[in-house]
Structures are given as structure tokens and as C-alpha cells.
Amino acid sequence: MEKITTFRHWLFRRRRLRDVTPKGLFGRSLLIIALPVALMQITVLWMFFNSQWEIVTTRLSEGVAGDVAVVVEQFKEDPTPEHFETLSTQALEKMGLSVALQPAETLPLGLRSSIFSVLDRTLREALGAKLSNPFWFDTTRYPAYVDIRVQTDAGLLRFLAPRDKVFSTNGHIFVFWLIAATFMQTGIAIIFIRNQVRPIQRLANAAERFGKGQDDKNFSPSGAREVRRAATAFLEMKERIARFVDQRTVMLAGVSHDLRTPLTRLKLQLALMGDVDGLGDARKDLCEMERMLDGYLAFARDDAPAKSTRVDLSALVKECVENARRTKANITIDVAPGITISGRQDALGRCINNLIENAVRYGDQVFVSLQKNTSFADIIIEDDGPGIAKSAYEDAFSPFNRLDPARNLNTDGVGLGLAIARDVARAHGGDILLGRSGHGGLRAVLHLPLADQD
Template identity: 55%
Template sequence: MRLRAKLYIPRQIKRWLPTSLFGRSLLIIVLPVAVMQIAVTWAFFDAHWQTVNSKLSEGLAGDIAWAVASYQDDPSPEAVVKLAARAEESLALSIAFQKGKKLPTGRRTSLLPALDRSLQDALADRLIAPFWFDTTRYTAYIDIRVQVEGGVLQIYALRDRAFATQGHIFILWMVMATLLLTAVAILFIRNQVRAIERLADAADAFGRGGDIDFKPHGAREVRQAAMAFLAMKARIQRHIEQRTALLASVSHDLRTPLTRLKLEVALAEPCERMDAMKGDLSEMEHMIDEYLAFARGEGGETPQTVDLTDLIGGVVAAAVRTGAAVEAEIAPDLVVELRPNAFRRALANLIDNAAAHGEHVRVSVAARITGGVEILVDDDGPGIPEDRYEDAFKPFNRLDESRNQNEKGVGLGLAIARDMARGLGGDLVLERSPMGGLRAVMRLPG
């Protein structure tokens, strides 16, 4: 038995992880590089730069200790002038004596406190007298002051005498290398993810019944998935074509004897039995129409951009002509892409279903805040228990124990309507209606 190890990631961390393939792939590549760069930089600072800075600071502290000791041996003005000239020539130190001055009480902190600490430690080891220094006031110099008898000995030293000033170049190269690697990773990952996105778009377009022009490209595994999708698409289209041809033949074979029966009944003498036979034939024709509509699905109809105002208005008017009490509230200028014939059939099924179980039906249409449109069909009938909403979408399920039986229906109206809505990327759900009965909510994308 094969055991698979599963990496446990806390939920708090998962919340911040990217969810897209592009983001995760980029994280997989960039995160190790960034961690490595940080580790190398830390090792450089800790093992090399700090050591170099400590040695440089100790050397500068030794020169300053010599200058202070020389001043203390002979604090005369003539000796101070000679000391300053000798320090300037031999040690590149600028020395000045400030008579009667005191050391400053405050000091600004450097951006790299570790550098100040190395100089602080070095001066504390070499000097007994109080001292003060500032590494932030001048870009190329360090201001160091030592409290001596009679005043302050101010010394200016070049910054590179205490610190390795080229360390920032190393950091800059590390940052530039990280950015370059990240840019290259983004380009390559973007190309691979784009192939997957195109495959997903093609699958979504095919699922909605649209025409697709898609060629496999990208990595070998992505091309294999694309070739498998195209083969599946060809098999499904072949199946649909065969089923369409079969349904056309079945429809012709069923309707021919049905038409003859209707003709014979129409020519027969009127009687009570003939009226019952006409009702049976009408019911049979309606059942055949619903069976074929359900089996045909969307029938290969191409989606079109239509104005819902006229389309829904026509369906509502047709329902009113049959005697249904339907009122409509339709917002103007609602343009969506759908299959007009399939939509008419689906909406007519919803209205007929509502009219069969209620006395009043209301159809309202409005744009959704998140995009698309929402079509509501309400009735004042007995409704359906909430735990049976999903059962109502099952084909041939009429929920006779919950709602009045529809003598003409076969339990396919809601199934056909949901298939149409989902085929367009939307959905159809049931809710409790404010009118007291059932509300069918059809959501369509914009």
C-alpha cells in the first residue's frame, strides 16, 4: 500500500496564500529564491561585513586613541597644531580643539545600527575619556568628539576608515538578481498559465453551446489535455448530431399517426366520447412536445444578443391569451446573450407551472448588482416545502403530494428551464414567494 505524505498548512496561512495557478507557481519559484538571497545576505553581513567593519573600527579607534594621548602629553596650542598636521598627513584625520566645549547630549541613530555598535565598542575599548560620535550628519565623514582637559577634541575621519562602504553594492546586486529572476519567472509562468486559461475558456464556451476556435499549445501536459478536450468535443458533437437525427425521425413517426387520429376525430360526429378523445389527443401531443424538448435540450441553437423587454413581453402576452392572470414588471434596456427559442420555452414553462398552481402570476425582471439579470416568476399557489426544492428539478417528478397535479404536465418544465439557464452560465433556483406561493429565480449572466 502506497502512503502519501500530506503537508499540513495552518488555516491562517492558507488564507494568505494565492488561489490562482499563476500565483502559486510564482510563489513556488520566487519564494525559495528570495529565502536563499536573504540567507546569503544575512551570512554575508554576519560572517564577513561585520568582521571587516569591526577590524576597520578598531584601527580607527587606535589612531584616535593615539591622537588623544598625544594631546594629553602636550596640550599646548603649538603641539595641537603639529598634532593636527601630522594626523592629516599620516592618518587622514582632521583634528580641531574646541576650548571650553562639552560633548553633545543626543545622537541620531544610523539606518544600520550594527555599524554604530562596532564603532562604539572599538572606541570604548581604546578610550578612557568620554566620547561622542555621529555617523549620519555627513555622507563621507564621521564626526568623533572626545572630552579632554579644557574642552573637546573634535576629529573628522573618512567613513571608509571605519566601515566597508561597498557592502550596499552587494545588496544591490542581490536585489537586482532577485528582480531579474522574478521577471523571467513571470514571463515563463504567464505563458504556461495562458494556455490553461485558453483551454478553460474554450471548455466554457463549448459548454454554453458556442463556436470555438481553439488550437492546443503550451507545455506537453497542457497540449495533451487540450487534445483530449478536442477529442471529447468531437465525440459529443457527433453524439448530438446522431441524437438530433434520431429525434427528428421519432418526431415524424409519432406525429404522423397522431395527425391521422386528430383528423379522424375531427371528421367524426360530435359526442361526449369524441370530446374526451380530443382531450386525450391534445394531452398526448403536449407530452410528446415536452419529451422531445427535454431530450433535444438546446437543439444546437446559437446564442444571440437580444432585448429581454420584447422577448419576455411576448411570452407573457402568449400566456395571457391562454387565460392566465399574469402581470409583468420589466426594467427597460436589458440586453443579454442567450438562445431566444430555448429561453422562450423555459420561461413559458415557468409561467405555465405558476399559473397551473396559482390564480395570479407575476413576472419581474431587473439587473443584478453583480452583473447579469434576474428573472422572478411568483405565484400565490400552495408552494413547495423548502426541503423539496431540489426534488422539483428532477425530470418526471411532479411532487403531487405537495402541489396540485398538472394534468397536462409530465414533470419536465423546471428541468428544461434549469438546463437552459445553466447552459448559459446562469442558474435557476426556487424560493418562497412574497405572494405566498413559489418563486422561481432565473439568473442569467450579462
């Protein structure tokens, strides 16, 4: 049980560390460089303060404490005013100490010092070792001096020692240059890392635009050798995909076009034969074959590359709904105004039309709405029809797949409507999600990224 608790604590700490770790390549690269530099600088500062700066301060404090002790001992041997004048003159000239005799004064209560100050600690230890008389000192009142007072039988001796005689004042110069060097190194690292990350960001942006069906003509490999290799591989992959799409488009268009010629001849022959018994079914089959060919051509056209433009999605949805209403469809619409995306208007119109036609075909009442959030627009199309099983949602997007077992070739559609719609959605960086409608039928959500703001 104890091992399980320890493991949970370790896992919790690891998750918290992962939460505060930078997520981007720039932040992580900078952390890899800056963290060791910061640790090294902290180590250098710690070693400097412990092995050099504190030692120098201790030696200076001991020197001043020794000078103060000499003056105090000589004054105690002869506390006359004449002797004090001689001592004070010699202390100022030879030791740099300003000495004053205050016969009526006593030591103040409490030390004016900081418990975290190295100077206070070293000076207290040095004076305690050198002096046998009570003493008091203040390192905070005067910026350029240290106030030291010693109690004698003849009165209070007050010393003002220059701070640079007691304390190593040039340590801040070392600290300043160390910090300046750290900032300089960090600045150089930021510039270098930014230049290394920029080609990766450009590659990611180009791949994202390609996934939305937008071609970036200005993208070219740059940066480090590995990044250039990845960019070159991306361009080669993009060319292979484009060739594959072109070949499939040409093949489907060619097959559909070649089949139209004999179908047209058959229709003419049937028309010339007049109203002969048994030809009605043949004419229906020919019409169904024409619809199938139209579906193949539409499927091929939606894969063909085309230039993206700014599309008023609100107006396009309203137009598609009005087209469907001409077939006496019962549609309720709720469209937010002013929603625009970047894409191919014809393909998007075909996608929305296919979704609405699918809903109209199976439901008596259709509900169409357009909403948007921070970066995406959602076109929601619902019907009150029978719907489909949840396990068949993905199968509904398979080309030539019709989920209704009661449907046959005499029923409208060849199983390409939802396949075409999803291809268009994904070519624009979005997708179509199916679900259960609150009205009892199928709910289709067309999820599309909004246009970038200029």
C-alpha cells in the first residue's frame, strides 16, 4: 500500500512538471539552453560568495576590528584628553578611522543590523574576538561608513570606519557582469533558436494549408539540413498526392464521359421506338444510369484542385435552403449573419446541398442552422426521419454505400452524396459528424474553419 501511495505521489509530481513545461519547440529549446546556464551561474555565484567574497570580507573585518582594538587598548592605558587627541589623529592618518570620545554616552540597546548580512556576521565575530569591552555597531545607517561603538570606563569611544575598509564593495561588479553575460547569452540563444524554429513553423503552416486544400506557392525548403529534408519530403509527397488525385479525376471523368455516348444512343433508340410495352422500365434504368454518371463526375470534380476564395457561408446556406424549398421541402432555417470562410464556393454548395437533400429524402421536416465559435463554423442539418444506427455512422460516408436495405436502383441516389460531402469538408480543413437528432432522425454537423481575419 505504501509503494502504491509513493507511486501516485511520483506520478502526480510528474504530471505537474509536464503541465508547467513549455509545449512549443521554441520554449523547450530555450529551456534546454537557459536552464543549464542559469544553474551554472548560480553555482558560480555560490562559489564566489563562499570561497572568495566572504573570505575577503572576513579579512577586512578582522583588520578593522584589530585597529579598533589597538586604539581601545591604548586609550585604556592612558585615558587623558591629550593622549586621546594623539590617538585620534594617528587613527585617522594611519588607519582611516574617525574616533570620537563621548564620556556621557552609553551603548544603545539592540544592534542595527541585518541577520542575513555577511558583513554583520563577520564584523560581529571579529569584534567579539578582538575586544574585551562591550561593543555595538550599525552597518545600515550610513551608506559610506560603519558605526562602531565601544564602552570603556572613561566613556564611549565611537568609531566611523569607511565601508570599503570593512566590506568588499567590488563584488557587485562581478555579479553585474555575470548577470549581463547571462542576459547576453540568453539573447543570442533566443535569436538563434527563433531562426531555427521559423522554418519548422513555415513547414507546419504549409502542411496545414495543404490539408485545407490551399496551395502555398511561396513555400520552399529552408533551415537546418534535417528541416530541409523534411520540407523536401513534404513537397514530394504533395506532388505525389496531386498526381494521384489528377489521375483519379481524369479516370472517373473519362469513364463517365465514354459511357455517356452509348447511353445517349440508347435513349435516342428508345425514343424512336415510341410507346412500346415493356420499354418504360428500360427508360427508368437509363435515367438511373445517367444519375450514377452525374454522381461519378461530381465525385471527380470535388477532388480536382481549385483556387480558394472568401465565401459568405451565411448567404450560401440560405441559397441552398431556397433551392431545396423549390422542391416543396419543409425546412426551418436559423442562420447567423456575416460568417465567412476560405474555400471553393461551388464545392461547398454541393456539399451543403447533398446534406440537405439527404435530410429531405428521409424526413418530413428538416432543420438547418448555422453557428460559429472562436475559430470554426458549424452547419447543423437535422431531420425527423428514421435515422441510422450509431454503428453505421462511418459506413454512411463510404462511396457507393447505401444503408437502407429497402432501397434499390429505382431509388434516387447512388451512395455518393455523403462521401462527396465529407471529401469537400475535409479538403477545407473541416469534417462532417453524424449523430442522433433531437427531432428523432439524423443530425449532420458540417464543421468548417473560419476565414483568417485580414
